[in-house]
Amino acid sequence: MKEIKNVNYGLEKIFKGAKDFLPLLGTDYIEFYVGNAKQAAYYYKSAFGFQSYAYKGLETGSREVTSYVLKQDKIRIVLTTPLSSKSSINNHIVKHGDGVKVIALWVDDATRSWQETTKRGAKSYMQPTVEKDEFGFVVRSGIHTYGDTVHVFVERKNYDGVFLPGFIKWESDYNPESTGLKYIDHMVGNVGWNEMNKWVKFYEDVMGFVNFLSFDDKQITTEYSALMSKVMSNGNGRIKFPINEPAEGKKKSQIEEYLDFYEGPGAQHIAVATDDIINTVAMLRSRGVEFLSIPPEEYYSAVPLRLEKHNHKLNEDIDTLKKLGILIDADEEGYLLQIFTKPVEDRPTLFFEIIQRMGARGFGAGNFKALFEAIEREQLKRGTL
Ligand code: FE2
Numbered sequence: 001m002k003e004i005k006n007v008n009y010g011l012e013k014i015f016k017g018a019k020d021f022l023p024l025l026g027t028d029y030i031e032f033y034v035g036n037a038k039q040a041a042y043y044y045k046s047a048f049g050f051q052s053y054a055y056k057g058l059e060t061g062s063r064e065v066t067s068y069v070l071k072q073d074k075i076r077i078v079l080t081t082p083l084s085s086k087s088s089i090n091n092h093i094v095k096h097g098d099g100v101k102v103i104a105l106w107v108d109d110a111t112r113s114w115q116e117t118t119k120r121g122a123k124s125y126m127q128p129t130v131e132k133d134e135f136g137f138v139v140r141s142g143i144h145t146y147g148d149t150v151h152v153f154v155e156r157k158n159y160d161g162v163f164l165p166g167f168i169k170w171e172s173d174y175n176p177e178s179t180g181l182k183y184i185d186h187m188v189g190n191v192g193w194n195e196m197n198k199w200v201k202f203y204e205d206v207m208g209f210v211n212f213l214s215f216d217d218k219q220i221t222t223e224y225s226a227l228m229s230k231v232m233s234n235g236n237g238r239i240k241f242p243i244n245e246p247a248e249g250k251k252k253s254q255i256e257e258y259l260d261f262y263e264g265p266g267a268q269h270i271a272v273a274t275d276d277i278i279n280t281v282a283m284l285r286s287r288g289v290e291f292l293s294i295p296p297e298e299y300y301s302a303v304p305l306r307l308e309k310h311n312h313k314l315n316e317d318i319d320t321l322k323k324l325g326i327l328i329d330a331d332e333e334g335y336l337l338q339i340f341t342k343p344v345e346d347r348p349t350l351f352f353e354i355i356q357r358m359g360a361r362g363f364g365a366g367n368f369k370a371l372f373e374a375i376e377r378e379q380l381k382r383g384t385l
Pocket of ligand 1: 269363
């Protein structure tokens, strides 16, 4: 297995970085615009083990949209569907299919976050807005990022309610067990040809992020559907946004397939962390989550050598990892275990990654070959290779 060597950790820049003008406390929520939020909520509860959390709709006085909020440990997802053809949300759904609209970031001061980013060139999506109810108030603001995707800054230090003003607690008699998903490790955006560096610059200049890791198309070998990727991180390392761009290869880039079907740039995958990937993946599989095909025998026979090279010892049973199709990658600092779902929409667009970090801070570059081969097998079936 050929490993990608030339990995550029920009950590010293992160730690010695200039004053952080956009301090981020974490991911607040991810909002999807979907065709039928009620049914999507059932899928995320049943398949992924999310819990019922909050709701707004006709019963709460929301005449235009229904939103279901689901939670699992620190992860909150919001599923929103418009209630009439007049809503502008329909344009998003018609163009992109179900997909991520909002990547919301938890901040201490949403007004200042908006001022600092818009004065550095961000296009405003939402001016600082105060929303109130009997539990206090929340301030939200927002800016546009790639495609039709936006970042909303959420200031909730003066709020005690369940989610946001306008939402009520969602009580349900149907509460499938959690699958052990804990928090969002990273979230990846796909952008168009020659646009990666533009968006890298956007995250650097407008949001104060740094380029933490880079992979170019020579590293991501041309035998396989090619891409380039740069990982952007905020100052405290809590938020990581890799940005992918397609590259010319012998076959059609998986990123180009995404751009064709999403009809533009957008969120490609959400990586969620677990402390026990074996248990998490076994549960997800038993509940019908579909994963990319299991790599061949040679992949797993090469794993002990890959770990030894960095003097790491695998705590998990390799036969169990193999049976579940979990991938293993190692770097100087440790190893990581990861697996990728098939797209969770009808269009081959958004998918999930499940990741367990055992010291490694990378993104599984050593698995790109096995991963791309599995994606290509799916592209072949879809007639998009
Ligand atoms: Fe990832």
